[in-house]
Amino acid sequence: EADIYQTPRYLVIGTGKKITLECSQTMGHDKMYWYQQDPGMELHLIHYSYGVNSTEKGDLSSESTVSRIRTEHFPLTLESARPSHTSQYLCATRGAATNEKLFFGSGTQLSVL
Amino acid sequence: GENVEQHPSTLSVQEGDSAVIKCTYSDSASNYFPWYKQELGKGPQLIIDIRSNVGEKKDQRIAVTLNKTAKHFSLHITETQPEDSAVYFCAAGGNTGGFKTIFGAGTRLFVKA
Numbered sequence: 001e002a003d004i005y006q007t008p009r010y011l012v013i014g015t016g017k018k019i020t021l022e023c024s025q026t027m028g029h030d031k032m033y034w035y036q037q038d039p040g041m042e043l044h045l046i047h048y049s050y051g052v053n054s055t056e057k058g059d060l061s062s063e064s065t066v067s068r069i070r071t072e073h074f075p076l077t078l079e080s081a082r083p084s085h086t087s088q089y090l091c092a093t094r095g096a097a098t099n100e101k102l103f104f105g106s107g108t109q110l111s112v113l
Numbered sequence: 114g115e116n117v118e119q120h121p122s123t124l125s126v127q128e129g130d131s132a133v134i135k136c137t138y139s140d141s142a143s144n145y146f147p148w149y150k151q152e153l154g155k156g157p158q159l160i161i162d163i164r165s166n167v168g169e170k171k172d173q174r175i176a177v178t179l180n181k182t183a184k185h186f187s188l189h190i191t192e193t194q195p196e197d198s199a200v201y202f203c204a205a206g207g208n209t210g211g212f213k214t215i216f217g218a219g220t221r222l223f224v225k226a
Contacts, residue, residue: 043202058213101162102149
């Protein structure tokens with residue numbers, strides 16, 4: 001099983017602050033993903049990466065940015081947080097084959113006041 | 114665009130009864146259909162998956178059926194237990210879009226003791 005870690009688990013910050021949500025994995029998976037989950041449960045893909053130095057925007061427009069300098073690390077950054085960014089953020093990985101399952105982290109619950 | 118519809122959004126059953134969740138997908142190129150279970154405070158976890166060359170798959174109390182002609186697939190949980198209470202997501206994936214997975218909107222299952 002893949003080990004995927006997200007920190008912090010919960011974050012409450014004020015409007016205008018810069019934040020970085022961390023996501024790390026130990027399985028050497030090339031593909032990594034960030035999903036935003038709203039209170040209505042739906043999962044929205046906001047960013048993904050095929051591997052080092054690869055980043056792509058997902059289906060849902062997001063003001064966040066990501067980087068992939070190392071295989072195991074895929075941080076998400078918000079330059080200036082707003083209340084509309086309040087949400088659950090889930091990081092996931094996938095192995096080399098096309099149709100392999102996604103491994104999800106436990107998520108970061110972000111609240112912007 | 115690609116779409117996965119999931120019904121019902123909420124399902125309440127008595128312990129011991131069966132639960133059925135249904136999904137339809139739009140992209141005929143999809144060939145991988147996973148189901149994820151998300152418990153409170155955790156990320157989604159794969160519980161069963163089916164590939165397009167198979168019509169049915171079973172794992173203990175859970176089973177999935179696939180009708181490729183109709184683009185329908187369903188999750189069946191028999192002899193439900195309180196620990197089955199969670200949010201369930203169906204999804205469709207394939208060789209398109211950089212191995213992206215398209216998720217349904219989720220079903221919140223309540224199993225009453």
